[in-house]
Amino acid sequence: MLNNMNFYSFMHRQILIVIALFVSTGFGYVYMGWFYSSLRYELLWFFLLLLLSLWGYRLYKIYKNNNLNMQEKEKWLNHLRYFLFIYFSMWTIMFFLYILHPAIELHYIAIATQLGVAVVSATILVSQRKLAIATLISLMLPLVIYFILLDEFYSYLLSFFTIVLGGVLLYASSNTFNYLVKSQYQAYHDYLTSLGNRRYLIELLENSIRLQKQNKKFPYLLLIDLDHFKTINDTLGHDIGDELLCEVANRMKELSKRHYNHVSRLGGDEFCILSSPYDTKEESLEHAMRFAQELLRIIKKSYTIKEHHLYISASVGISIINSPDMQAGTFIKEADIAMYEAKTQGRDGIILFNDDLSKKVEYKLEIERLLHFALEHNEISLKYQTQVNEKNEIIGCEVLARWHNEKLGNVPPDEFIGIAEQTGLIIELGYYILKEAFQTLKSWDEKGIYLQQMSINISMRQMFHSSFINDVRKLSAQYLNDNLTSKIVFEITETSVAEDVELLIRNMNMLKTLGIRFSMDDFGTGYSSLSYLRKLPINELKIDKSFIFELENSEQGKTMIKTIVNIAKNLNLNIVSEGVEKSSQQKFLIEERCDILQGFYFSHPMDKEAFEKLLLH
């Protein structure tokens, strides 16, 4: 079947074409009548044609001006069918009038017109198979009978030809129809899963929104994104990935069918489900929640694809269609924002869109926008936090970035670094931080401040960037000598290590040849700890502050740190503890043979000048 919404508008566009065609050619009959002095029949006929045209025009207007709901559309289409059949039959009336006329020229005209109208009906009514057949028969049957009644040898042949022509027209018309259906189908469906595609969803959604104007009902929209689908694609290949997508799609379709919901695939591993309408927002929300939970449950059931047993979860965002004045794209965006939030909250979850989320997104966009100018406007500065040994001597520092913006105030690095990573701005920003830090180290050296190490946070995005190694090489040649370069420690986080380990190791080794050392930051918070720890050429392990905070709360916290220290000692790594805020923590960590301590207990991050003062006095 043709996509419903399109199909109606297709039909409605045909009305004007038929009217224009019929009124203009119908006028030809009036002209003939004037010529053959039987004008009153033609005039009467033409008048009738005009009346019918008005009916058709009204049908056209009704469709165009009112947002009809499905039922009304069905009714409208029925009227349209009657109209078209009667309209086409007008020519048969004229046909009978003319073939009964003694003037043989009129017979020719009647025959030619009838054939012409038959061709027109076959094209115009292409999407209405039954109507097309009925109309064609009603137009061609009189012709066939007429030829037979002539009872001449050639007229039998003519009636045969007419029947053949009728058959050909029917065949052509149904062929065109099938093609139309197929191309419509392709335009509105996803090739892989045969679910509706984005276009399909948007039209469906627009229709729902339009309906809401009249019936004040509330459908919901779910946006579903599979978790870590890329990993499956990357590790098992796209064939397996595709099959998994189809299987997930089938499960969604199955469940949705029972709830009268529509599923479409937006692309990749992203799906959208539009529900049937509910009477109140609350009811809609309740159903959305229940449906989403059920959906997650069935998605998480295991899959068997070509001897692989696979598991996958999904993150779901919900948006309730609650305003007829908003556009389809807005609701999709809302659901997308909610879905994204579900991802950041650890995936495998359901989040309902709300205004706070939208503010959060706006704030993020604002950060993104202003961050672009931060370097240019000199808004980025560096702070240095001391690192001390067990004797409380300052042996190093960690470089921490700060951003002060006129409009946003102080934006914490936890907020802007992530965004800089996402937008790629981290490359430029990271370069600036490196340069500043190197310059600082150099100036301290000149002032007689000697440190064992200076730790600089390096994002994975930088580590994988093609120009990074050259940049480091260039900057160290410009500001540092070999001795100073060997004091640089790059802190990388294990959470993001997973990407391309071989490449990472290669890059790390190249930097090592310069004398740079590596520290595994936030250790214990990521996933891939141990196996990577062994593979990567790191020198230092930095216990995440969350473990230090846990120390007082439980025995388990202590065991945790003991374990981490053991691992590090076994792998011959230096241990740094960050987030030390109390003397009790310091005492415990020193007892546990932790090499370096860092935290507010010793000092907050401070600017270059303050750091100098602290060390010189």
Ligand code: C2E
């Ligand atoms: P991080 O690398 O784990 O940095 C340590 C964070 O802990 C810093 O927060 C520091 O101020 C804070 N901290 C230090 N001692 C204590 C303490 O005793 N108690 C508490 N509660 N916190 C303490 P900050 O400066 O806000 O940085 C947050 C994160 O932003 C950093 O975490 C790091 O991941 C990122 N970051 C900061 N500067 C840079 C940078 O220059 N480059 C990159 N790529 N990331 C950076």
Ligand code: CA
């Ligand atoms: Ca760090």
Ligand code: CA
């Ligand atoms: Ca850390």
